[in-house]
Amino acid sequence: MPAPTPASVDAPLSPRAGWATVVSVALGIFAIVTTEILPIGLLTSIGGDFTVSDGTAGLMMTMPGFLAAVAAPLVTSATARLDRRLMLCLCMLLLALANFLAAAASDYWLVLVSRVMVGVTIGGFWSIGAGLADRLVPPESARRATAVIFSGVPLGSVLGVPAGTLIGDLAGWRTAFTVMGLFTAGVLFLLLRFVPPLPPVRATRLGVLGGLLRTTGTRLALLLTFLVVLAHFGTYTYVTPFLEQVTHADGGTVTAFLLLYGAAGIAGNWLGGTRAARSPRAVFGLAGGGIAAATLLLPALGRGEAGAVTLLIVWGIAYGAVPVASQTWFSRAAPDAPEAASVLFTASFQATISTGALLGGVALDRTSPSAVMLLGGCVALLMVLATGAARSARG
Secondary structure: OOOOOHHHHOOOOOHHHHHHHHHHHHHHHHHHHHHHHOHHHHHHHHHHHHOOOHHHHOHHHHHHHHHHHHHHHHHHHHOOOOOHHHHHHHHHHHHHHHHHHHHHOOOHHHHHHHHHHHHHHHHHHHHHHOOOHHHHOOHHHHHHHHHHHHOHHHHHHHHHHHHHHHHHHHHOHHHHHHHHHHHHHHHHHHHHHHOOOOOOOOOOOHHHHHHHHOOHHHHHHHHHHHHHHHHHHHHHOOHHHHHHHOOOOOHHHHHHHHHHHHHHHHHHHHHHHHHHOOOHHHHHHHHHHHHHHHHHHHHHHOOOHHHHHHHHHHHHHHHHOHHHHHHHHHHHHOOOOHHHHHHHHHHHHHHHHHHHHHHHHHHHHHOOHHHHHHHHHHHHHHHHHHHHHHHHHOO
C-alpha cells in the first residue's frame, strides 16, 4: 500500500490557522538556535563561576551539535509512529527544562547535562519542524512558509544572542538562561494552542534513512552542506577575534557589525527562500560563492572598518540562504520521505557546526585569524566548484 500523502492525513487548516502554526514552529526554531549559541556571549562568566578553563567551558558549544547529529535519526526513528505535534511539544518542554537546569546548576557537570538535553531537542525538533511547511499551508505558499520557519535561524543570531548576552551582563548569566526558559515555555504554549494533530506521513525508520543515503541526490546534498557549513562555522565562530585583532574594532563596533551581519542574514534567508524552490542548486552555489568571496577578501580588505562591514554584509546575505537551500535540496532528493530528508539535513548540519568550530579553533591556535578566514574561504570555494561539477555531470 502506498504511503499516505499529507492531504490524506491532515485536517484542512484555514489560512490564518496555518500561518499561526508556521509562526509557532519558527519561534521554536528561534528558541533552539538562541539556546544553542547563547553560551558564546556568556562563556567567560560561566567558566569563571565554576573555575573551569575556557576550553572546558567551550564544551557547552561543541556538545549540542554532535549530540543533535546523533539524536536526529535515533529520536525521530524511535518516535516514528507518534503524532508530530506531540513530539514538537515534548521537545520544547525539554528545551525549557534544559534552560532552567542551566540557570539553577550548582556544578558545571549539571550545565553539561543541560546541554545534552539541548542537543536532543535540536535533533528532534529540527528533524520534524523543518519539513512541515507543505503540511500547514497551501502548496503555493509552501516556499514562503519554509522561509518563515527558517527565519528563526538568523533571528536567533541577530536578536536572541545579543539580547541574552546583554541580560547576562546586567543581571548575570543565570538570569539569561532563566529568561530563555520562560520564553521557551511561552513557545510551548503557542505550539499547544495552534499546532493541529499531525499524524506521521511515513514512519521514519533507520532503513528509510539508509535508503536515502544510497541516492545520488542525497549524497550530493550531504557533501555540499558539509562543505559550506564547515567553511562558515570554521570562520564565523572566530570572526570576533578577527575584528578585534585585524580590523582593530572596539567592543561596541564589533557588536554593531555583527548586528548588521545578522540583519543581512535575515534578508538572505528571505531571498533564498523565494528562489530555492525553483533552483536550489543556483542558490546554493551563489551562497557558497558569497561566503568564499567574503572570507578570502577579509584579510586584505577587512583591515579597515568600511571594508570589514561591507564583506560581513555580503557574508550575512550569503549564509542566510544556506539553511533553506540545503533543506530544499534534501527535500527534492526525497520527495516521498520529507521527514527522513529533514532528519538527514539536521544531522549533517549540526555535526558540521561542531566540526567547523573545533577545526577553526585548532587552526586559530596554530596560525592567526586571517589564516582561518583564508582556510575557510578555500573550503567554500571547493563547495562552489563541487556545485558546478554536479551541474555539468547532469548536463
